[in-house]
Amino acid sequence: MIKKLRKLTNMKILCISKDSQLKVDMETKLSHSKEVMCMDDYNNETDNNIIFDILLIDYKLDNFSDIMKTIKISKPLLPKIVILNDNNDVSIVDCINSGAYSIVSNPININDLEFIIIMALNQSRRVDKICLDNNIYYDLYRERFYNKSEAISFTKFEFQVLKLLLDNSTKIISYDEIKEKVWKEKKMSIFTMRNVINKIRNKTYYDIIQNNSSSGYQIDKLR
16 A cells, blocks of 8 residues: 655754754755754753754764764654765764764755655654544654644643653552652642643543542553
């Protein structure tokens, strides 16, 4: 059976480079994509807060290897395309060892780049998901919760609470464990936690989170 082709719509591209002209080209010429984000650097905060489908990264970055290692651990399925200015054997081998999906030369031929991105999208596990009730599911690749095809807008704490319960779906998570892993060193009362739980329920459905005899919370049965 032939799969439906995934095109450059409904997706996000992150470009990491300090080359101003390169970033302008990516933002203006990759017009078929839903969104192109350009940044000078990538850190742990970026890794936790930005969701994207394709990475374009400049090999000239001083911390190129560190960024690739970070993303390889946190987003192992993410296609990573490296931009090279000097296509020598050492650079190419380094890109391959760093986990690059493909390599493009700078200046970039946009048509060639779009073909590479389409290939990457269609060979990635972009649609892997964990299903709950009421058409709610978690997209493993995008790291987001959806209601049918619409992304659910959660706050940081709402997302982290629901994701923690999802990752531990076979057991009850105590209030203390939720406080420790989600709020960490920040102040949190049981009323704050209950408020977050209620907001998650309002955005999804009530039984998505179940209260177990005042001992903690557990996510609804996975489908």
